[in-house]
Amino acid sequence: MRHEHELCLGVECAWPPVPPPVARRPPRAQRRVRLALAIALLALGGWQFGRGAWLQAKAWLAQVLIAQAWQRTLAGDARAKPWPWADTWPVARLSVPSLGIERYVLEGADGAALAFGPGHLRGTALPGEQGNSVIGGHRDTHLAFLRRLAPGAQIVVETRSGGRRRYAVRYTQVLDRYDIWATRQEGPARLTLVTCFPFDALRAGGTQRYVVWAYAVDQPKNRGRERADRTSHLL
């Protein structure tokens, strides 16, 4: 054992002689525990790291598959599933030319869809249509770019029929997760992009939401901002 150790360290020949080990070794049981602990830590670490990497990899790989599905959508398949067992399908393509961003928006803003792309909140207008189109996404994957969107930035939406609509960011806002008045449909055509806030938080599940409001630019701007009242009774 001692011999191996010296070999392994290589430079130990330069050391002065070390007194012979007498009762220096930790008891066998203790070493075993330590070994087990180390292995457990490695396993846990490997699993956690792998999980994190998988979440990221899945998010970006999926967009590639969805891009192919989008081609089928443009060709007329209204519900082109990116992979056979998917329960969602692309409904729009979002791009921000100034940042070189391109994202495919999926149907549904639940966890199952958001893992693979930004999701369109069911019940709100589809991107590119009249009304308020609410799109949610993860701040650490697809919608991380939201923090770089400043008022005035252009967003282009390609719809399923291949049409294009331009939007300009008008303002950004931090809301509470219960501020569902942000999803109300009245008012001019707009995109409401929602992601979690703060952007640099480690854990998911925060109560704040970062919201970007982008209004269609081909629309006459509605200067008198509508009164955003409670929507509790709409739900």
Place this chain on the structure above:
Amino acid sequence: MKYLQKKSLAGKIVLDLIVSVVLAAAMGIVAGVALAGVTLLFASQAEAAEAPLQGTLLLRPPGPGEPLSAPLLSTAVAFRVCGMVARARVVQTFRNSSADWYEGVYVLPLPDDAAVDRLRVRVGERTIEGEIQERALAQRTYDAARRYGTRAALMDQERPNIFTTRVANIGPQETIVVELEYQEAVRYVDGRFSLRFPMVIGPRYIPHGVADAPRITPAVLRPREGRAPVNPVSIRVELDAGMPLAQVSSPYHRVDVKVLDEARREITLAEGSTPANRDFVLHWVPRRESAPRLAWFTEKKGERYYALLMLMPPAAAGEQRLPREVVFVLDTSGSMAGASIRQAREALELALARLVPEDRFNVIEFNSTAQALFPQAREASAVRVERAIRWVRGLEARGGTEMAQALDLALDGRDSDERVRQVIFLTDGAIGNEEQLFRLMRERLGGSRLFTIGIGSAPNSHFMRKAAELGRGTFTYIGRVDEVGEKMAALFAKLEAPVLKGVTLRWPEQARVEAWPARIPDLYAGEPLVVSAALERLEGELRVSGVRAGRIWEAHVPLSAGEGSAGMGSLWARAKVAALMDSMREGAPPEKVRGQVIALAIAHRLMTKYTSFVAVDRTPARSADAQLKLAELPTNLPEGWEYDKVFGELPQGATDSRFALLTGLLCLLLGISMLWFRRSAV
């Protein structure tokens, strides 16, 4: 390694110690890195919160932000119960601790048969008595006072159990007290008296076509850490039961009961006050030998006598069990999420387990849509019942409350002789389209009987009770999971025991009686006959008769033997208003009904849908240049409800990937370092 080398050089310390030191150091480094990460995280959070977009202005579109901090509301309720009648005084204190002038608006529930007959406003030492006025007129009176800068209060009725209080011109650092009083008959069912005081309106689901939706949907306080519920309520009940009592209890609140004598108690909340987030209920049970069979209270007011009759038919003898067809309807909308759906599931399982193979049954669940377990009612074989129980266990609460669809499925409008058809409806009644549903029930009831089971901490009791009345069934209230067994047992007794039908009242000719309800409902086991009457003379005898299980039951009540009791007039007028409002559903012209209700309400100083209380101070308080701010006071979410299941939330937008990557990396580093030092140490 150098470190290790030095150590071994300098100290000749045993290797074990070195290993320990090194391990500690490694752990320290790891902990340090982790701490640094956390610090960094918080630092960036703080920074980000200040400036989400560096160098750009954060524009805020108008939106309802925080519920306002001022003014604050607290409520004190005092009941005086005398026999069958309760008089309640609800004192709402609006305290404005800000430097601005405020108009406070609060939407509150009251018992659905409460006869609100008095409103007063207190400002400092002065008391302003409220007046009953036709609703639109009261609104104008109030608006004028508000603009003029005088203190004023207005109270409107939105539903039989939903009211709005508005208080204008609450000055800076000022307190305004609004006192309202109401009269109510306590309930006496299954040998137990009960008094119920609702404290919060469960957020209502509003389908299309409810015109006054904004008036019955107050803002609801959002659940947030460190945010205490609003509107603390203190309650005090002076109970004079008029008979020796065996037991007094409050199922949902801890109370202190002070025994004054064998019939009298004084009850207060043990905690002093409670957040207004669930109904308060008080039960009292008379001693067995003194359980009342008959009560006849009278009051003389003007030319007329007003009276309240309570008559308990004798317990049914013998049991004849007809084959039944039972349809269970379960509300699985978002408002039922949490404690409510658990209560409902448990109650439904009990009911299903009680079916016998001769019965037929079906289960319907509804939220945004309705669906039935079987296309048609089926024989209740053990296998089917087992299947139904499994199905019910798997149901979750989410989405809207499209109750009409469920009623459409459950009520077929048919009338069958061979079977008793019973529809058992489990819901919290959190809907705003009561009238539409009542009409539907009326049209489609046929030979069915509708039994409502009100679930949760704040069910819409007006809807439940009226639905049971229209459905010729009963209303059962289950406020907590541990009551399910007891309450369901009482309901089964009612479902299975013969009903007292065709109850008729023959009043003496000379009394010239006007009694409500005009048509006496079928009486189930344990239910008394309750009638409000106005008479010109208290002479002669009232004869009551009915038929139960083929046998005639008769009782005689001498009218002169009444006990004097105040407030009978208000109760009678309230019963008549309810009957008039119901008559619209049967086709009475609304304008005519409105006229009748207003005349009656003004004569009896009664709050109704068409008449409101308004109180206006004389002297202006706010100068014209001081601005008046509006504060719509939020209400609490009823206890046990889940906010996001009712209102929804914005999509959640983050994964745990960063956390997983970081912790994974730390664990890997730690594991590797341990292996490394294990080797070097040995």
